[in-house]
Amino acid sequence: MLWLQECWTKVVLLNMGLAVAAQFQIVSGQKGLWGSHAVHSCSAPALPAGGITALEAVNLWKRHFAERGVTEPDHSSHYIIAYLFGAKTLESLDQRRLTEFLSPEKTEQMWKLCSRRLSRMPVQYVIEEWDFRDLTLKMRPPVFIPRPETEELVELVLTDLEMKLGTGAGADTQHTCLEVGCGSGAISLSLLKSLPQLKAIALDQSQDAVDLTGENALRFEDHAALDGGKDGLKVIKQILTLAPQILLNHGRVYLEVDPRHPLLIQRWVEANVEEMHYVETRHDITGRPRFCILRKEKSNKEHKLDLD
Secondary structure, eight states, X not given: OXXXXXXXXXXXOEETTEEOOEEEEEEXXXXXXXXXXXXXXXXXXXXXXXXXXXXXXXXXXXXXXXXXXXXXXXXXXXXXXXXXXXXXXXXXXXXXXXXXXXXXXXHHHHHHHHHHHHTTOOHHHHHTEEEETTEEEXXXXXXXXXXXXXXXXXXXXXXXXXXXXXXXXXXXXXXXXXXXXXTTTHHHHHHHHHOTTOEXXXXXXXXXXXXXXXXXHHTTSOHHHHOOOTTSOHHHXXXXXXXXXXXXXXXXXXXXXXXXXHHHHHHHHHHHOTTEEEEEEEEOTXXXXXXXXXXXXXXXXXXXXXXX
């Protein structure tokens, strides 16, 4: 459930533009199944005496999951091995890595994680993280795992807000988001990442959810690196202003940006940097507009770049 209101109130908990969960009603709620030590009794395959490749381990556990009735056996084994290699998906890994032998440490870790999945623990809890829109959120029981459909709710809210801000209506009004039942903080943090000027209050009756939202709000990143100014394009505008002085004719600039920025960047460049031509926007693996390609057009202007 999400409430939006327009007000001047500043009774919100914020940390450098990122929401921190507020304590609403802390109760000693009952732990869910995965908040306890309850597991299904299922035997795991023995650790291989010799070496095993990543691909062999994936296939072995996929078969074992299927035989034991674990849902989505292929996805489960794929996500776990990708996580062990620091990747999001199996497809994004260099295929050579999949045919190399796992180290004893990685083999033991995979058996440990897959054994948790064998007990029917959701894979999001097994790997202790999950992607929601442009965020990678920490996950742990008993806090609810955000549903894919919730991404559509965030998109709906953002569309309405951006339309209102784009028309200038309420531009001088402080927009505040109140998220009731924040869980991992997925909604509030997604809205704040897209609209840093938004204020957010995240509430939950569960202390576990409050704590997890607080951890996700820190994001373990340099807050200055996330500050793109009022429109989020402060650094990008500086780069594109300097680009004609650095690039040779037909030199290119490649940008990875927020999915809402490509059209804004194109319009700004066309109006402000005549020597730069916006070539195209390309999409990421989730289908969102993520990459901007620009080219310096041939020019007779002479530039002197002062890098001091």
